[in-house]
Amino acid sequence: MITTEIAVIGAGPAGIAAAVAAAEAGARVLVIDENPRPGGQYYKQPPSSFKANDVASSLSENIQHGRELIAGLNNPKITVCANTLVWNITADGMLDLYAPEGGSRVLAKRVVLASGAYERVVPFDGWTLPGVTTVGAAQLMLKGQGLLVGQKILLCGTGPLLQLAAVQLLDAGAEIAALVELHSRTEFFGGGLKLFGQWGKIGQGMAQRKKLLDAGVPMKYGCVVTRAVGETEITGAVIAKVDGNGRPIAGTEETIAADTICMNYGFVPATELARLAGCEQFFDSHFDAFATKTNDDLETSVSGIFAAGEVRGIGGVEVALLEGKIAGAAAARQLGYAAQSNGHDILKEWQKARAAFDSLSGMFAVKRGVYESIADDVLVCRCDEIRAGEIRGAARAGAQNLNALKAWNRCGMGRCQGRLCGPIAAQIIASETGTSVESVGAFTARIPIKPVPLGVVGASAEPHATGTAMEDHVGYGRVR
Numbered sequence: 001m002i003t004t005e006i007a008v009i010g011a012g013p014a015g016i017a018a019a020v021a022a023a024e025a026g027a028r029v030l031v032i033d034e035n036p037r038p039g040g041q042y043y044k045q046p047p048s049s050f051k052a053n054d055v056a057s058s059l060s061e062n063i064q065h066g067r068e069l070i071a072g073l074n075n076p077k078i079t080v081c082a083n084t085l086v087w088n089i090t091a092d093g094m095l096d097l098y099a100p101e102g103g104s105r106v107l108a109k110r111v112v113l114a115s116g117a118y119e120r121v122v123p124f125d126g127w128t129l130p131g132v133t134t135v136g137a138a139q140l141m142l143k144g145q146g147l148l149v150g151q152k153i154l155l156c157g158t159g160p161l162l163q164l165a166a167v168q169l170l171d172a173g174a175e176i177a178a179l180v181e182l183h184s185r186t187e188f189f190g191g192g193l194k195l196f197g198q199w200g201k202i203g204q205g206m207a208q209r210k211k212l213l214d215a216g217v218p219m220k221y222g223c224v225v226t227r228a229v230g231e232t233e234i235t236g237a238v239i240a241k242v243d244g245n246g247r248p249i250a251g252t253e254e255t256i257a258a259d260t261i262c263m264n265y266g267f268v269p270a271t272e273l274a275r276l277a278g279c280e281q282f283f284d285s286h287f288d289a290f291a292t293k294t295n296d297d298l299e300t301s302v303s304g305i306f307a308a309g310e311v312r313g314i315g316g317v318e319v320a321l322l323e324g325k326i327a328g329a330a331a332a333r334q335l336g337y338a339a340q341s342n343g344h345d346i347l348k349e350w351q352k353a354r355a356a357f358d359s360l361s362g363m364f365a366v367k368r369g370v371y372e373s374i375a376d377d378v379l380v381c382r383c384d385e386i387r388a389g390e391i392r393g394a395a396r397a398g399a400q401n402l403n404a405l406k407a408w409n410r411c412g413m414g415r416c417q418g419r420l421c422g423p424i425a426a427q428i429i430a431s432e433t434g435t436s437v438e439s440v441g442a443f444t445a446r447i448p449i450k451p452v453p454l455g456v457v458g459a460s461a462e463p464h465a466t467g468t469a470m471e472d473h474v475g476y477g478r479v480r
Contacts, residue, residue: 004030004079006331007095007108009086009273012040013317014309015114016069017324018331022112023077025332025339030106031073031080032097038073038080039066040116041136042317044143054146056171063143069321087448087457089277091302098448103456110304110331113274113292114324117267117310118419120289122157122370123378123388126228127261135165135264148174150260154237156180156225157264159364163208165262166217176217177258180239182246182265182367184222218256224248224370228261237261246367265366267314268423274311275445278302283438284313286361289423290442296347297330298323306331314361318353322346371427380428381421383414391425395432401441402426415451418443 008019011033019029031038039045043066046055055063073080081099088096093108119134126132131150135157138149153169154177155162166176181188212219222241226248229236241252266287274292275281280301281290291313298306308327309320325346329339374380376389386409391399394408402418402425405411411425412418418425426440433440448457 002030002104002106004028004106004108005335006030006110006112006328007032007093007106008112008114008328009033009089009095010040010114010116010309010311011035011038011073011080011082012114012116012309012320013042013069014116014311014320014324014327015040015112016073017321018112018114018306018308018328019078019324020072020075021325021328021339022332022337023075025329025337027077027332027335027337029075029078029328030108031078032084032086032095032106033080033082034085036082038070038082041140042066042320043069044140045070046144046146050146056142056168058168058171059143085450085452086273087450087452089273091278091305093304096447098452098456103452103459109335110306111277112306112308112324112327112331113277113279113300113311114307114309114320114327115270115273115311117269117314120265120268120366120423121263121420122224122265122366123374123380123424124225124227125375125378126230126234127263128379128382129228129230129234130232131230131234131259132228132261132263135161135262138169138260138262139165142168142172146172148172149262150234150258151175152177152258153260153262154178154180154225154256154258155262155264156237156239157266158182158366159264159266160205160360161264163205163212165264167208167211170212170215170217176212176215177237178218178220178239178256179212180220180223180225180237182222182224182242182370183364188221188363225261225263226253226373229255234259234261242367243369244367245372246369247373265370266361266364267310268419269311269314270419271311271442272417272445272449274300274305274307275442276447276449277305279305279307281442285438286358286365287314288366288427288437289314298327299330304334314357315354316357316360319350319357322350322353326350368427368431371424372431374424374428380424381409381411381414383416383421384410386411386421388428391428392432395429399429400433400435401439402429402443403441405429412443417446417449 005028084099095106141147227238240248280293292307306327308323332339399405
């Protein structure tokens with residue numbers, strides 16, 4: 001068994017900042033991440049063999065900032081375990097890992113959860129065709145390998161990521177077929193008043209918009225993609241204008257030629273490990289999703305377990321970096337190290353960054369009508385091929401929450417374990433039953449939180465109790 005003073009789960013902005021803060025205070029830190037290189041989605045790094053002109057010019061500054069941040073992991077107090085999945089966690093800091101070389105176990109005195117978030121999608125007819133992906137996936141290919149996901153790309157959804165990704169793809173040589181934004185032009189620019197004083201963000205947004213307009217990119221406000229065009233691959237998309245609730249308006253359809261559709265309707269915190277450990281959650285109304293509750297030191301309701309970054313509520317990179325510093329320093333102080341206290345300046349900076357992002361989130365809320373208009377024959381759970389109509393039928397038959405849904409079908413029980421379909425199904429149930437998304441809840445977190453070989457699950461080195469949520473999985477994580 002491996003022992004460490006502080007284990008940081010996730011090597012994105014929040015995780016790196018937490019590890020560096022704790023190590024600078026003198027603590028021994030183990031950073032664990034599924035990816036081959038640290039940086040996370042935001043600071044995804046290209047291969048070291050890449051030259052400066054191998055990446056889009058709009059990515060250069062992002063990559064350089066990432067390298068500077070990642071350099072902090074060279075601290076001799078920090079050990080990085082890449083290509084390693086944490087598939088189980090207990091309240092006492094016991095972690096079960098899986099890496100290419102096999103399974104292992106870590107016991108940490110303190111744990112910082114920096115597991116990030118995943119993208120929210122809204123299904124439409126044909127969204128399972130080759131050529132439909134998320135905006136984040138397109139960015140990963142571009143940042144990590146310098147590859148374009150397509151040649152003529154349509155971006156759809158809502159939020160500032162659409163403009164940013166469109167500029168990055170444009171710089172890399174792609175043609176942007178259109179940018180399709182859910183919110184109307186009036187809503188989009190009227191909401192900008194909430195950003196008064198956030199001149200840096202306003203400037204970035206205006207510069208990105210100008211670049212897209214100069215390139216002749218069609219900007220379709222108050223619209224959604226209703227159907228992908230193509231038999232075996234994408235050849236275009238049908239879009240339509242929406243009403244104030246997000247429902248497509250009949251007779252406003254327009255077909256746009258494209259070979260790729262990239263969508264993003266915001267993000268959902270990746271709380272599986274936090275919930276598995278028993279950390280209290282709260283419903284973040286800004287994003288219609290559950291997040292991990294913490295105190296001012298970012299310690300969760302479980303003593304010794306901290307949360308930083310998107311796992312405690314979507315906040316963007318500035319918030320994630322600050323929260324990582326706060327959580328890492330607090331964890332080190334609990335172990336007796338003289339870490340810099342979270343003084344007035346950093347707390348004020350954190351609160352300002354959080355307030356700025358909350359303003360943005362209010363501008364780009366996903367409207368309920370977008371989910372209500374998903375046709376009954378459209379797949380929602382891709383793992384087990386469960387369609388929207390089946391979820392609506394289960395809701396009418398008595399499935400009032402996500403866990404009850406499993407009594408009618410296997411939605412959420414496939415390989416993704418509800419990460420993709422859960423937020424969609426929750427919205428459909430809430431609309432069908434007239435209840436809130438909060439009351440519909442989330443799928444119960446279960447081990448392993450991602451697929452691992454069965455032999456790894458059953459061959460942990462020593463017996464230990466699993467979390468309360470896992471009492472029905474007798475034997476997991478134990479030698480039998």
